[in-house]
Amino acid sequence: MKDLKFCPKCGQQSLKWDGEKKWNCSECDYVLFHNVAGAVAVLIKWDDEILFTRRNQDPKKGKLDLAGGFVDPKESAEETCVRELFEEMKLKVDISQLKYLASLPNIYEYKNILYNTLDLFYEYQVGEKFEVNLETSEISEAVWLKKENINLEDIAFDSQKIFLEKYLK
Ligand SMILES: [Zn+2]
Numbered sequence: 001m002k003d004l005k006f007c008p009k010c011g012q013q014s015l016k017w018d019g020e021k022k023w024n025c026s027e028c029d030y031v032l033f034h035n036v037a038g039a040v041a042v043l044i045k046w047d048d049e050i051l052f053t054r055r056n057q058d059p060k061k062g063k064l065d066l067a068g069g070f071v072d073p074k075e076s077a078e079e080t081c082v083r084e085l086f087e088e089m090k091l092k093v094d095i096s097q098l099k100y101l102a103s104l105p106n107i108y109e110y111k112n113i114l115y116n117t118l119d120l121f122y123e124y125q126v127g128e129k130f131e132v133n134l135e136t137s138e139i140s141e142a143v144w145l146k147k148e149n150i151n152l153e154d155i156a157f158d159s160q161k162i163f164l165e166k167y168l169k
Contacts, residue, residue, distance in 0.1 A: 001034070001114065008032075021116070038071035039106070039117040040080045041160060042098070043167070044091070046129045049144045053088065055156055056140040059109050063156035064143070067091075070117070077120045085124075088139060089132045099123040101167075106159035119159045 001017045007025040014027040023032045044051040044067060052064040069084040071077060078095050085091040101121040108115040132142035147168055155161045 041066040060156035
């Protein structure tokens with residue numbers, strides 16, 4: 001965050017990161033906010049199993065992740081769930097059957113920039129277990145895991161670990 005030093009408005013080397021969510025220029029009135037980003041994570045459930053994806057890119061390459069992703073501009077969180085599940089695994093989600101469960105903050109590091117996210121957790125029950133046709137190189141595989149076989153150490157993100165620890169009890 002400290003790499004951004006030059007003010008895009010006045011050009012001085014006077015941009016200061018406040019350590020939390022914005023840069024201020026001390027030479028002019030320029031302010032740039034780095035606000036919390038919305039993201040969704042979906043627990044796709046069949047019986048006592050949950051579908052996880054394995055990340056094929058950093059951050060957390062090789063670790064297990066729930067299906068989901070960042071909310072796009074002008075999109076509801078439920079629309080994000082529908083879009084991401086279709087993009088990742090060609091799953092056609094009935095938006096009315098998404099059940100909101102909880103939200104938790106997370107930090108997502110990408111190319112040295114830290115993104116504070118608010119992860120919204122949803123549950124989606126499927127009527128039958130399906131084989132996943134992976135549609136993206138961001139995922140190496142999709143795995144169905146029985147609740148008792150889920151090892152929290154294999155989970156990529158802290159918010160998901162915290163959520164699953166409670167959820168699986
Ligand atoms: Zn300036």
